[in-house]
Amino acid sequence: xKYLDEYRTPWIARHILTEINNNVxxxxxxxxxxxxxxxxxxxxxxxxxxxxxxxxxxxxxxxxCVTPLELLDKAIAIxxxxxxxxxxxxxxxxxxxxxxxxxxxKSTGGDLRIIYSPLEAVKIAREHPDRxxxxxxxxxxxxxxxxxxxILQAEKEGLHNFSVLSSHVLVPPAIxxxxxxxxxxxxxxxxxxxxxxxxxxxxxxxxxRRFKVPIVPTGFEPMDILEGILMVVKQLEQxxxxxxxxxxxxxxxxxxIPAQEIINTVFEVADRNWRGIxxxxxxxxxxxxxxxxxxxxxxxxxxxxxxxxxxxxxSGQVLQGLKKPKExxxxxxxxxxxxxxxxxxxxNEGACAAYYKYNMARVGRI
Amino acid sequence: MNVDINKYSCPLPVMDHDTVQLAHGxxxxxxxxxxxxxxLPRFGNPLxxxxxxxxxxxxxxxxLAFTTDSFVVDPIFFPGGDIGDLAIxxxxxxxxxxxxxxxxxxxxxxxxxxxxxxxxxxxxxxxxAAADKAGVAxxxxxxxxxxxxxxxxxxxxxxxxxxLPDNIQISSTNLQSGDxxxxxxxxxxxxxxxxxxxxxxxFQTRIRSDTAALNSLxxxxxxxxxxxxxMRDPTRGGAAASLNxxxxxxxxxxxxxxETIPVHPQVRGACEILGIDPLNVAxxxxxxxxxxxxxxxxxxxxMQKHPYGKEAVIxxxxxxxxxxxxxxxxSLGAARIVDMPLGEQLPRIC
Numbered sequence: 129x130k131y132l133d134e135y136r137t138p139w140i141a142r143h144i145l146t147e148i149n150n151n152v153x154x155x156x157x158x159x160x161x162x163x164x165x166x167x168x169x170x171x172x173x174x175x176x177x178x179x180x181x182x183x184x185x186x187x188x189x190x191x192x193c194v195t196p197l198e199l200l201d202k203a204i205a206i207x208x209x210x211x212x213x214x215x216x217x218x219x220x221x222x223x224x225x226x227x228x229x230x231x232x233x234k235s236t237g238g239d240l241r242i243i244y245s246p247l248e249a250v251k252i253a254r255e256h257p258d259r260x261x262x263x264x265x266x267x268x269x270x271x272x273x274x275x276x277x278x279i280l281q282a283e284k285e286g287l288h289n290f291s292v293l294s295s296h297v298l299v300p301p302a303i304x305x306x307x308x309x310x311x312x313x314x315x316x317x318x319x320x321x322x323x324x325x326x327x328x329x330x331x332x333x334x335x336x337r338r339f340k341v342p343i344v345p346t347g348f349e350p351m352d353i354l355e356g357i358l359m360v361v362k363q364l365e366q367x368x369x370x371x372x373x374x375x376x377x378x379x380x381x382x383x384x385i386p387a388q389e390i391i392n393t394v395f396e397v398a399d400r401n402w403r404g405i406x407x408x409x410x411x412x413x414x415x416x417x418x419x420x421x422x423x424x425x426x427x428x429x430x431x432x433x434x435x436x437x438x439x440x441x442x443s444g445q446v447l448q449g450l451k452k453p454k455e456x457x458x459x460x461x462x463x464x465x466x467x468x469x470x471x472x473x474x475x476n477e478g479a480c481a482a483y484y485k486y487n488m489a490r491v492g493r494i
Numbered sequence: 495m496n497v498d499i500n501k502y503s504c505p506l507p508v509m510d511h512d513t514v515q516l517a518h519g520x521x522x523x524x525x526x527x528x529x530x531x532x533x534l535p536r537f538g539n540p541l542x543x544x545x546x547x548x549x550x551x552x553x554x555x556x557x558l559a560f561t562t563d564s565f566v567v568d569p570i571f572f573p574g575g576d577i578g579d580l581a582i583x584x585x586x587x588x589x590x591x592x593x594x595x596x597x598x599x600x601x602x603x604x605x606x607x608x609x610x611x612x613x614x615x616x617x618x619x620x621x622x623a624a625a626d627k628a629g630v631a632x633x634x635x636x637x638x639x640x641x642x643x644x645x646x647x648x649x650x651x652x653x654x655x656x657x658l659p660d661n662i663q664i665s666s667t668n669l670q671s672g673d674x675x676x677x678x679x680x681x682x683x684x685x686x687x688x689x690x691x692x693x694x695x696x697f698q699t700r701i702r703s704d705t706a707a708l709n710s711l712x713x714x715x716x717x718x719x720x721x722x723x724x725m726r727d728p729t730r731g732g733a734a735a736s737l738n739x740x741x742x743x744x745x746x747x748x749x750x751x752x753e754t755i756p757v758h759p760q761v762r763g764a765c766e767i768l769g770i771d772p773l774n775v776a777x778x779x780x781x782x783x784x785x786x787x788x789x790x791x792x793x794x795x796x797m798q799k800h801p802y803g804k805e806a807v808i809x810x811x812x813x814x815x816x817x818x819x820x821x822x823x824x825s826l827g828a829a830r831i832v833d834m835p836l837g838e839q840l841p842r843i844c
Binding site: 132172173175176 | 759762763766768769821824825826827828829830831833836
């Protein structure tokens with residue numbers, strides 16, 4: 129299939145792998161930031177094909193995983209309100225809050241809709257003026273323009289029964305925070321290709337210089353990931369630390385300007401709590417005061433929420449690349465996709481779920 | 495006061511409706527009309543025409559296969575089929591997967607009041623055609639009509655029985671190390687046809703459901719070899735669920751090769767866009783078979799000569815390793831687990 133097969137061709141993969149082997153002389157630790165990349169790496173078995181000297185660690189780029197528990201509890205409380213039609217992407221429904229998940233709300237009579245496009249939520253609001261339609265907008269910079277667009281569209285149409293429960297986080301502050309950890313081991317980064325498609329890579333140039341790490345905006349197909357690793361390895365071996373674009377068919381240095389304009393119109397940068405990691409200054413987006421009418425957090429004040437995390441879960445360390453899912457004592461035992469203890473086991477893009485789903489270690493092969 | 499008596503009349507119940515009314519399920523006159531005008535013309539046969547509360551069947555001696563399934567698919571009409579032919583084919587296939595020859599079906603409708611008769615008629619025509627094609631007779635049935643909102647348009651239950659020849663031993667507990675896994679054709683067509691015909695998806699495809707009765711394909715396979723160890727039509731949960739169930743039931747491991755699994759380009763494209771693994775998506779006209787290595791080729795060739803098995807292919811084999819689990823060699827040359835899908839990819843696909 130065009131635009132897919134050429135990025136999954138086995139002989140090209142072998143060629144890039146040979147190149148990586150030819151270039152690597154020392155051990156290197158490389159983090160793929162985005163959960164989509166983690167998923168592709170494990171699904172295609174890329175980690176098994178790399179030379180032993182290269183260790184991939186999995187980053188925090190799973191929006192479902194890092195959505196703070198407090199916000200999930202708010203979502204659950206809002207979704208349970210009788211006047212609310214709550215629209216969400218399917219992934220979020222299974223993420224455990226302090227007590228239960230959104231599926232439980234649905235089964236006890238809550239009006240929950242799984243949607244695939246943010247504008248579907250606006251359509252539902254338009255067609256059901258008697259309902260309060262709330263869209264649970266979760267994501268990184270990638271989804272912020274589309275989610276921001278819902279607010280602009282609702283404002284334009286005067287849909288005052290529409291609001292957004294927003295949980296947007298930003299990648300560069302997270303990479304800075306991880307690189308500033310005293311026990312950081314990561315020496316090079318595959319930056320998230322779709323975030324960079326929207327935002328460009330200028331923000332990453334300062335990080336590469338400041339922390340002396342190569343950063344390569346990388347796509348999501350096996351060839352993309354292998355080429356991204358090759359680019360990072362070459363830089364590491366040569367002692368360079370630049371931003372170098374692997375995902376050339378999608379990413380430009382300046383990014384997508386109209387998309388950035390939507391983000392800047394609707395949102396402003398704010399401090400944000402990351403589930404499993406904690407608060408990171410200026411690492412999130414919040415809806416501007418001007419659009420307060422469309423902000424579900426302001427519209428439905430939910431108080432007295434005291435989130436509780438399971439103590440055994442190490443998803444925070446997994447999200448920071450400090451531990452692998454397999455190092456968790458609960459992995460595959462107390463914690464499975466059927467009974468997840470933390471968000472990294474729930475989301476498709478979570479590292480624990482990807483390991484559980486694909487990694488042959490579970491059958492004793494590795 | 496002058497009274498024009500001709501202006502008054504005794505109110506008669508309205509008998510002509512465009513849509514199904516609660517009274518059509520009441521067991522009274524309207525129920526009888528519904529049966530006479532809609533059901534009997536489609537399914538009529540000497541056993542059904544008696545309109546007794548049960549069908550009395552004269553069956554030859556031997557083993558019977560008996561199964562039941564309920565169909566609640568949304569939307570009720572989708573590219574390639576509708577809830578009607580799905581309800582016939584689904585039960586025919588469930589009977590066929592043990593090697594039995596399906597003979598008789600029951601059909602029970604739960605109808606939401608307000609269902610247009612035109613829709614009911616269309617569903618019944620599809621059921622008639624599917625039953626004729628599969629060579630099965632509908633010999634008993636039931637209809638209930640429920641209040642608006644108590645069900646969604648129409649739900650259908652079908653049960654069926656079939657005759658199982660003495661020399662056939664097909665079961666999900668029978669897989670043995672060395673068996674070849676045969677897939678009858680491309681996967682994920684039905685699930686993605688439903689998915690892409692749902693409202694709210696902003697892209698359009700020409701993906702059609704693969705709904706089909708597989709009993710004639712099974713006949714061809716059994717003529718090639720009676721040694722088939724297991725058969726399964728991978729409906730909900732897709733091929734991944736069926737293979738995992740086999741691995742657990744027979745306590746064996748299964749290894750499949752990613753490159754051999756046929757997925758039509760449109761289906762693959764839709765799966766990619768929606769982030770769905772085709773292995774987890776429902777099929778309604780495909781089967782998986784586990785066949786001993788020495789008869790795998792003859793079964794495969796027999797399948798490839800049948801219209802529903804043209805794309806049949808060996809996708810893997812049964813191994814003694816990693817009991818209870820399914821692994822897949824990826825096209826890049828690595829290996830990964832194929833896990834049991836966690837929940838429904840989509841609600842109400844069949």
